[in-house]
Amino acid sequence: MLFNSLDFAIFLPIVFSLYWFIFNKKLKWQNLFLLIASYIFYGWWDVKFLILIFISTLTDYYTGLKIATSENHKFRKSFLILSIFVNLGMLFGFKYFNFFIDNFNRAFTLFGSSFDLNTLDIILPVGISFYTFQTISYTIDIYRRKIEPTSDFIAFSAFVSFFPQLVAGPIERAKNLLPQFENKRKFEFSQGIDGLRQILWGLFKKLVIADNCAVFVNYIFENSADLSGSTLLLGAVLFIFQIYGDFSGYSDIAIGTARLFGFNLMQNFAFPLFSRDIPEFWRRWHISLTTWFRDYLYIPLSRRGSGNFFRIRNIFILFLITGFWHGAKWTFIAWGALNAIYFLPYLLIRRVKSNKGIVAEHSIFPNLKEIYQVTRSFVLAAIGIIFFRASDIQHAINYLIGIFDESLFTLPYYRGLGYIRPLIILIIFFMVVEWFGRRNKYALELVKSFKFKSLRRAFYFLIILLIGLYMWSETNDFIYFQF
Amino acid sequence: MRLFLRKIFLFLILTLGSYIVSINLLELILPDIYKPNILYQVGDGMLKKKMRDSERISSPDVVFLGSSHAYYSFDPVFFDKIGVSSFNWGTSQQTHPQTQMVIKEYITQNKPKLVIYEVFPEIFAMSGRESMADFLNAGEPFEVSFGDIWHFDNSIALINTYLIKYSRRILGVKDKTEFFDDKESYDRGFIKETNLNNNPRNIPMLKWVPRENQLKAFEENLKLLKDLDIPVLLVIAPYPFDYKNSDDFMSYLQPKAKLLSYKEILEFDEIEDFSDFHHLNYNGVLKMNRHLIEFLTKNNYLSKS
Numbered sequence: 001m002l003f004n005s006l007d008f009a010i011f012l013p014i015v016f017s018l019y020w021f022i023f024n025k026k027l028k029w030q031n032l033f034l035l036i037a038s039y040i041f042y043g044w045w046d047v048k049f050l051i052l053i054f055i056s057t058l059t060d061y062y063t064g065l066k067i068a069t070s071e072n073h074k075f076r077k078s079f080l081i082l083s084i085f086v087n088l089g090m091l092f093g094f095k096y097f098n099f100f101i102d103n104f105n106r107a108f109t110l111f112g113s114s115f116d117l118n119t120l121d122i123i124l125p126v127g128i129s130f131y132t133f134q135t136i137s138y139t140i141d142i143y144r145r146k147i148e149p150t151s152d153f154i155a156f157s158a159f160v161s162f163f164p165q166l167v168a169g170p171i172e173r174a175k176n177l178l179p180q181f182e183n184k185r186k187f188e189f190s191q192g193i194d195g196l197r198q199i200l201w202g203l204f205k206k207l208v209i210a211d212n213c214a215v216f217v218n219y220i221f222e223n224s225a226d227l228s229g230s231t232l233l234l235g236a237v238l239f240i241f242q243i244y245g246d247f248s249g250y251s252d253i254a255i256g257t258a259r260l261f262g263f264n265l266m267q268n269f270a271f272p273l274f275s276r277d278i279p280e281f282w283r284r285w286h287i288s289l290t291t292w293f294r295d296y297l298y299i300p301l302s303r304r305g306s307g308n309f310f311r312i313r314n315i316f317i318l319f320l321i322t323g324f325w326h327g328a329k330w331t332f333i334a335w336g337a338l339n340a341i342y343f344l345p346y347l348l349i350r351r352v353k354s355n356k357g358i359v360a361e362h363s364i365f366p367n368l369k370e371i372y373q374v375t376r377s378f379v380l381a382a383i384g385i386i387f388f389r390a391s392d393i394q395h396a397i398n399y400l401i402g403i404f405d406e407s408l409f410t411l412p413y414y415r416g417l418g419y420i421r422p423l424i425i426l427i428i429f430f431m432v433v434e435w436f437g438r439r440n441k442y443a444l445e446l447v448k449s450f451k452f453k454s455l456r457r458a459f460y461f462l463i464i465l466l467i468g469l470y471m472w473s474e475t476n477d478f479i480y481f482q483f
Numbered sequence: 484m485r486l487f488l489r490k491i492f493l494f495l496i497l498t499l500g501s502y503i504v505s506i507n508l509l510e511l512i513l514p515d516i517y518k519p520n521i522l523y524q525v526g527d528g529m530l531k532k533k534m535r536d537s538e539r540i541s542s543p544d545v546v547f548l549g550s551s552h553a554y555y556s557f558d559p560v561f562f563d564k565i566g567v568s569s570f571n572w573g574t575s576q577q578t579h580p581q582t583q584m585v586i587k588e589y590i591t592q593n594k595p596k597l598v599i600y601e602v603f604p605e606i607f608a609m610s611g612r613e614s615m616a617d618f619l620n621a622g623e624p625f626e627v628s629f630g631d632i633w634h635f636d637n638s639i640a641l642i643n644t645y646l647i648k649y650s651r652r653i654l655g656v657k658d659k660t661e662f663f664d665d666k667e668s669y670d671r672g673f674i675k676e677t678n679l680n681n682n683p684r685n686i687p688m689l690k691w692v693p694r695e696n697q698l699k700a701f702e703e704n705l706k707l708l709k710d711l712d713i714p715v716l717l718v719i720a721p722y723p724f725d726y727k728n729s730d731d732f733m734s735y736l737q738p739k740a741k742l743l744s745y746k747e748i749l750e751f752d753e754i755e756d757f758s759d760f761h762h763l764n765y766n767g768v769l770k771m772n773r774h775l776i777e778f779l780t781k782n783n784y785l786s787k788s
Contacts, residue, residue, distance in 0.1 A: 006633070020484055192487045226688070415760070422517050461498055465505055469520050471639055 185262030195259030202252030549601025571672025
């Protein structure tokens, strides 16, 4: 069930009403109802997917209890390994198996021998990369004695399958989310309004910005061989807005929906397009994933050695795996590698955290230095993102070569590009709201600071009107569902 | 909770009212490019004009179906010369589900001797929402219900059009589309275009990617016509660009019915024979219609029934 579908528009008010009017008496009822609603939400794609989420839930509930009840190190470790093996095994089987088989076959062909292992005819279950990571973090945190396991199976199952963040995050930590399932939720007016406001902003980002950018991006990437350098550059820039609007829009809808049910999820995007350098970009982009890899991969790796060699190695491992997490394609690995290269100078001169606060923290507009820094980060991100979007490595390289052509200094053109004018105005509006809202958790929260109630309502209405006037009419999947 | 629901309900009611007023106003003041989801004036009333004309011109021998390529390409005057009456039911961006509406409402009643069905690759790749809006605006007998719109791939554009149409009807505001009669170049559904394509464009080759629902509707249309025992001639009007997989398009169409592709049969000059980058002007129409009449006469298409 997509957030931007009619199905969800019917599903959400029904679940909301039943949750607060019928199942609000006891905590157990609330959790059981959320679990059923989440399974219906997830099963809407394919009922068979439920088997996987149930395996993951059962494994981690059981291993979590086992790890916590023992003092024996080996015993604890073996159950941790079981949890990781089951979750990563499912992820490997459904997401990466065919990639390895394909490359294995190709490698043999390169050396002149023919080897033809069969790939599996399977579809990637939606959101598997998200919920497996969420449950793995639960068992690791128990193993590290950072949290206690829950003995409430229903609460745990609802934590794993909580429908707002099930298919594309934020990847929550048990420490933040699980206690919220263990305490009865009460409806709060301000929280409900806040949730709706964030959903509205998420819908604007997805339906107006991302989906309209997608129309141009798809055309430009599919016909890149025939287009000018400036048009290709435009395609890469639009793709940044598309993926940001798409994924951060999804996160906003997820966080807003969770708030309607009395839950607070973590912030997943903190205005990354206003980052002054690449390390800052990665602290602000897909925060739940980057902090996951930081805590469960980078920090443990860092303990195994210091010095530049280890630091460089660790950064490459971190970014290559981050790239590979996004998909079983060489393009994602190349995207990860490119970002590791971007990151390296900051690591070596130890300026990874030189830009900690928000840009133009004490002023309305940025100074020239900040404009230069933000533009530089944006251009680097736009170049990197070409690998993310390209169909294969060769396509990405040709696309890059195509940009740095003398036609880069002509005006972008293809038939139909004239329709981009309203989109440019919408992107400017979007960026202005994001800029003035950058001190908040999400941009539209800035409306809370408006003095007059009528002005606040007028602004909400403007967003709704813009959605009605400019949303792309065909239903598009969220890009991150494929991960 | 009650306060929350009451406030949301009031906000929604107020928003709906303001929304209807706003889109009506924006429809009047915004240029087309800035109102992609308001399709109220799409087609400029040509469909309504055709509906009025079709009542006058009953039972023509030949009916043309298709998109703007049909109404810019097939001129009834050429058919008059051989004593055959004809009517052009081509409408702006008409996709196959809307062609089906024409077949059900018009062809079934009038039973022409021949249907010339214009087929353009791009039409198979379109959602058809513009054409659906055209039919929605036109009204009876092509009634499009809110349910049809709701199921039309979440099309907010059609919902907006629906809201504008009915709010205007309630307020008694007359449609701009009533004034299509002023066009002198119009004759029995055909539009005569005399401009030359003075700014030819280098259009990159696209891939033809048809939609399942369009293919399904197209095949259903052919079956409907077959059941009515009306012969069908598929015609590809020329266009001065190519698709990467044009062969796929041709091999899809060929087994379906007799096919004439004027992209291959005759040569057309990109400047002299076109009025823009894909529509014929009258020079092109002369060439194409002469050949078509000759083909139909030679192959006894017009005397078979």
